Amino acid sequence: MIFRMLLLLLAAPFLQACSNLGGAVVSAAQAYYAGKNPPSYASTPLSPQYIYLEVQAPNSSALMVLASEHSPAQGSGLVETWVSASQELLRTRAGFVVGSQGVPNLFESATLQFNPEGQVQGMVLNHPGLGIHQVQLNLLPMALDSIPLKNTALLARARQVNGLVLQAWRGQLAAQHSNSTASPRLQALNNSLHVVGTHPNTGGLVYGLYCQQEGQCIEYLRRTAAQNL
């Protein structure tokens, strides 16, 4: 990037010939600002016809709509598919992110695993972008005060739900990948953080957070016109 800008400066004697250049510079500045300050959808009017998921990721945000629900082959909880206006796709199940398409740096699919009591205990994850296929992660429950949970704007809004139930898990590579614990590729998945906030009465998803690594998090808030957090 530095070289690009330097080159542009060196080429500057000719820039005046391009009438649209001023507009392009302004657009680039606006895009840079917008990237650093993704829009908030807190005050966006919601249609009672839809269920929404407000999503915040590094340098981007989206208001997604629930497009479908599927009953998976195993375990409990529906797989919910959320879609944005930009054709990004996010899947959640039992409050966990379990898949995506078109979302930069996020894994593509995961299958949740449950213990006989119906509690989440692991996931098998595919992240073709990192060259990771069928990697088994154990999800270990964590005390909330032992994780670096920031009180973000989205979490603060989620806490408007009285008695919000927050639970956290750490992802750890399973035993069959124990030889791989030093592999940087798999290390990218180790110690991932999963947080799910559910409604105290219905048990439905209110808030979720997934951090593949520190600083690389995606958080989401479920909203409806009736419960517009």
Added chain:
Amino acid sequence: MRIPHSKKPLALAVLCLCTTLAPATAAAQAAQTPPVAASQVQAGERLSAYLLRNGLLPSVVNSETYYLPGLQFRQASALAQHNLQRTQLLTRLFVQLGGHNNSYSELVQQLPATGRLVLPGTADAEYLSLRPELDPRLAPGDEVVLAGQPNYLLVLGDFGYCQVPYHAGVEAPAYLQACNASQADTAWLVQPTGTVHRLNVGIWNVGPQVLPMPGAWLLAPGRGSAVTANTADQFAAFLATQGAAQLPGSFSVGKWVVPVNRAVFQQAASAAPLRSSPVSSSTWGWVGLMQTPTARMRPAGSASFTASRVEPYSRYSIMLQPFDWLEGGFRYTKITNRLFGPAEFSGDQKFLDKNIDAKLRLWTESSYVPEISVGLNDVGGTALFASEYLVASKRFGNFDTSLGLAWGYLGAAGDYSSPLGFISDKFDNRPASNVGQGGELAAETYFRGRTSLFGGVQWHTPWDKLVLKLEYDGNNYQSEPLANPQEQSSRINYGMVYRVSPSVNFHLGVERGNTLSVGISLFENFSTFNTPKVSDPKPLPVTTGPRPQQVDWKQTLQRLQQQTDWQVNKVEQRGSEVKLNVRNGDAAYYSETLNRAAEVLHQDLPENVKWFTMNYENNGADVGQHVIDRDKFVVRRTEYGLLDNNEKAEQAAIEGYNFPYRTVHEEPTEKFTNKFALGFRQVLGGADGFLYQFVLANDTRINFTKNTWLEGRLAYRLIDNFEKFKQVGVSRLPQVRTNLREYAVTSDFTIPNFALKHMGKFADGHYYGVYGGLLEQMFAGAGGEYLYRPHNGWYAVGVDINKVRQRAFEQDFDLQNYEVNTGHITAYVDTGVEDILATISVGQYLAGDKGITVDFSREFNNGVRMGAFATRTNVSAEDFGEGSFDKGIYMTVPFSAFFTKSIPGDANFLWRPLTRDGGAKLNRGFSLYGQTEVRNPKTLEYRP
């Protein structure tokens, strides 16, 4: 729909979409009782719809039962083609391996022709349903085949085959090693998705790896295998039609089986990812170690800037890589313990030398042979650092070694006599360079005199950002230019490169055993240079279904302008074709802009319109047309797999027809435009150091007719340091360019140009232009140009004739006495070789000298161009002055690549060692070749 869990994890499920079954395939025959009942076919439904109905979604199905990456969508219509593909492959293998008694042929004979259509991305049904252009439509006879997830990979090689357990996070070379197939230099990874990756896996060429998925095929013909790379490509393409790897049941397993060495995976799983060997700049700017070059090259399209300091030299280099086999560039070397000249002339300015270098690759590296390059240092300057060298580089994993022989500066230690002495005694001694005015090629000194060996090694440390370098220097620094010997306590130099980012390196080291070496280099591959266009208007969706019956052309043209920046002043129709007249339109990438135009027109125009034609009218002359086949455009955007890749694209460039059209809409032509702009210029490399100037400019254009216009620029000096601009130009020729300083500083307010212009067309391909007024900063006058440019032609020929007079330094309407006729005959030739465009012009230049300018440039697919030019005229080197003749190196980069918004035009970076009066051309500010660029046959091929 809930999919029941299968008790047979590896059973095949064949979901048949037809009432009549497709021809039986081996896979189908091998299928067990399908766990999912065949669904009812809905004629013409999408694959996504079918998968959704059956609940076949990621995170929903159990991947042990239904392994979605291995999903095969088999088209009955493709079976014949795949049978042919298999026969061709078998024939090639038969010819290359001398029969069918080999593991490759036997396997191919057993594998079925499947008719599989490889999906371009994911098999995620819900994502496909959002992207119809990726979502194939099913036809009667088609099949969807899904198997359970395999837990192994199949490695194929000259040795036979090897079924290796899948290990997450493990790279391909480990699987090859486990099968004792590690003698391969290249492997073809065929993922169960059908994606094929060609992987470098040899110790000399290994690079970043794509990781195999469970069920992948790894085809790895050994080093020296009779199976050629082309055949392996064809083999891999055939394997891509097979889905997840599996051996046919009837395959003679025992005959070709190779045992697996599982111990390999103990180490491989924890190994760091494999990497390419970093290529970094030397202190001279070209690719090398520290003082010495290597045979390595950056990828074609790369450019680098390097600043380095090794007492007493500060070097500032720019290197370009127009081809994979050529690195060239220029450098300013400041010798900080020598003055530029007498203090009364240049104060305390340090001595500054300009160099031009070139390095040519003679041989590429292979398993046993090193990469070999030959280089020339300081060929076009004063030859103070002139040197020639031959160097070889060979890589061993993280170590890259080099060894070379240098003549001249880089081999100044002179350890050995010339190895070329047996050819002629002339090679034994190196004559002193007769630099004269500089700039001439001192060919009489090349590869002459005593030589020295040089070489070294680079180690890419486990810490990816750090590279260590160690070298043996061929220079003893006792014969430095300007009688400036340097103390040397060791000929071993050592240092490190810290790779701050993918395009920034810091260098630190010790040279001569006693001198600190520091540097920074910035580099970029401009052939792939682009910025996401997040500021462009959102593309319009392309849908099928009823279209409007009526068109509100005013609104449609407004939307078209928003999407394309094109102004359409006339719309005509003839039958099913609508023609839009685009006036003075330009585009960063025409293909993309046409797509945007087609999106608007498809949305707004009735269904009976089948062709969208863009007629480009530049300054009143029709210069070409692009036609869009609406049906094909819609199919490409809404269907997958229906348009054959070989089918003619929906965009075509044509000359245009003189058929009668019916005008359906007209817009008034813009009469007057006025805008402000900020200008900047700099002067580098003179006795006054770095000089810069910012100006505020105002541009006006008045259109009298569609062919005739007046354009002018007013400029006002805002900020500059031109008070330091003291160097007065001197010349033995008429001072047509060396009065640079006078034109820059005499007046704050100037009129750089103010001219009346007219452009027209005699006939198709024949264009003319005439102009008169203040043509440029230094000259006023009148002239004309004619250009013959056949449509989609590989050449063009033009001639321009001008009578001009020198302008006053104030750049107002006053003129000086010097007057000259100038003009050129110019040929533009697309050589068809390595994308090289040659421009050759012959004529009379501004100083009245006559000669020829030759310009060669290489253009990349994204519009970036790298080139060099030189002018020789009948002016002697003495009369020309320093530099001997006019020459330069340049690079142009589409503006669009720098910004988040698509804009036409190019950023030009030109380096001309000196501004002299010989070989100077008039800047007419008008070029018919530029105005007719849309006739370039590559116009629709440029892509960001």
